[in-house]
Amino acid sequence: MQRTPTVLLALGLVALLVASCQPEAEIAPETVPGSILPSNFPAPVYGLDQNPPTKAGFELGRALFYDPRLSRDGTISCGSCHQQFAAFSHAGHTLSHGIDGRLGTRNAPALQNLRWQRNFLWDGGSVHIETMPVAPLTNAVEMDETMANVVRKLNADASYAERFAGVFGTTPIDSYQLLKALAQFTAALTSANSRYDHYVRHESGGTLNSAELRGLAVLTQKCTPCHGTDLFTDNSYRNNGLDRTFAADSGRAHITQLATDRGTFKVPSLRNVARTAPYMHDGRFQTLEEVLNHYASGVQPSPTLDPLLNAAGSRGIALGSQDKDDLLAFLQTLTDEQFLTDKRLSEKP
Numbered sequence: 001m002q003r004t005p006t007v008l009l010a011l012g013l014v015a016l017l018v019a020s021c022q023p024e025a026e027i028a029p030e031t032v033p034g035s036i037l038p039s040n041f042p043a044p045v046y047g048l049d050q051n052p053p054t055k056a057g058f059e060l061g062r063a064l065f066y067d068p069r070l071s072r073d074g075t076i077s078c079g080s081c082h083q084q085f086a087a088f089s090h091a092g093h094t095l096s097h098g099i100d101g102r103l104g105t106r107n108a109p110a111l112q113n114l115r116w117q118r119n120f121l122w123d124g125g126s127v128h129i130e131t132m133p134v135a136p137l138t139n140a141v142e143m144d145e146t147m148a149n150v151v152r153k154l155n156a157d158a159s160y161a162e163r164f165a166g167v168f169g170t171t172p173i174d175s176y177q178l179l180k181a182l183a184q185f186t187a188a189l190t191s192a193n194s195r196y197d198h199y200v201r202h203e204s205g206g207t208l209n210s211a212e213l214r215g216l217a218v219l220t221q222k223c224t225p226c227h228g229t230d231l232f233t234d235n236s237y238r239n240n241g242l243d244r245t246f247a248a249d250s251g252r253a254h255i256t257q258l259a260t261d262r263g264t265f266k267v268p269s270l271r272n273v274a275r276t277a278p279y280m281h282d283g284r285f286q287t288l289e290e291v292l293n294h295y296a297s298g299v300q301p302s303p304t305l306d307p308l309l310n311a312a313g314s315r316g317i318a319l320g321s322q323d324k325d326d327l328l329a330f331l332q333t334l335t336d337e338q339f340l341t342d343k344r345l346s347e348k349p
Contacts, residue, residue: 032058033344034115034188040200040230041192044115046129051183057167061185064178066347070150071143072099078136078182079347081108085340087272088112088189094283102141105249107283109268110276112191112339116231122265122281123252124237130183147175154178191271191339192230199333200230208333215330218323219270226308232270232334238306239263241299241315242280249282263304271334288331292324 032053037044051057064070068077081096082088088111090096096108106122120126126135136142137150154160154173164173167181196216198206208216219227225234237252239262246253246263253261265281279285285294299309299316309316319327343349 034190038192046115057184061181072145089276098142099144104141130179191336193338194336196333211329215326237264239304
């Protein structure tokens with residue numbers, strides 16, 4: 001279902017007027033971020049019916065996302081390492097600082113379009129959007145808390161107790177409610193209003209210049225299926241030739257214990273990629289130019305190297321200087337300023 005920006009604006013104004021006269025639960029879904037699915041996206045994995053968006057539920061999830069009390073010592077929130085202006089990645093941080101300044105081994109991935117993912121994290125260690133927060137909440141180098149203690153702290157807060165009761169209708173707060181509420185917010189992190197989106201949906205403001213169109217052609221020819229569909233990821237796990245051995249991080253094999261998964265990591269989306277540096281699971285590349293140079297001439301051989309990067313005995317992707325320039329031009333069209341600046345998604349809307 002696709003609506004033009006003019007129609008959406010009109011609907012939003014009507015919804016705001018109606019909202020002033022209605023109880024919160026009756027507010028039209030158009031007022032809840034992420035409640036309208038982009039017409040150029042495939043069907044979501046986490047459908048709207050699985051956790052129907054409500055204004056109260058979304059706002060509760062947002063409060064939890066930005067609340068540092070969810071960490072052991074009250075210093076780290078989800079939003080500490082997932083910043084909106086960087087597509088909910090950690091801007092400029094190769095590795096994020098968790099509790100007591102501790103460092104992990106991986107770069108904080110962008111949080112966007114999670115509704116379309118079947119599993120999460122660089123190694124797929126979480127298999128549902130509602131259980132995904134358990135990993136950072138309980139990880140010793142991230143938030144270093146227990147689910148039981150988080151729930152205890154929430155129940156001790158009269159404001160949270162009232163808000164949870166309003167959303168779920170039962171007391172006391174439990175971990176199921178906590179994770180459901182967080183998913184109300186994280187599922188709403190939908191990025192689908194870049195200049196590319198306007199172009200593909202034939203909307204106003206969707207003009208691409210000749211270099212950008214050439215870059216799109218290069219991406220389609222040489223970077224798919226890994227970065228396919230309008231999600232710009234196939235959500236698969238691949239070894240993209242960063243290393244010859246994987247002693248430091250075995251990737252998905254850490255979860256599956258399969259030798260065939262050694263050195264494979266989840267393919268990240270290219271959406272907002274110009275704002276999510278540094279790149280790769282360990283943040284080793286600071287610029288997109290470095291990323292393209294890697295694929296053109298830096299791919300390392302290993303037993304699990306993706307076949308698409310090892311075709312006919314030639315490692316990597318054939319990218320000339322013009323190809324790189326055009327790709328860089330196109331990747332800029334995937335920046336979604338509306339998503340990066342939407343006050344409804346910020347800590348203090």
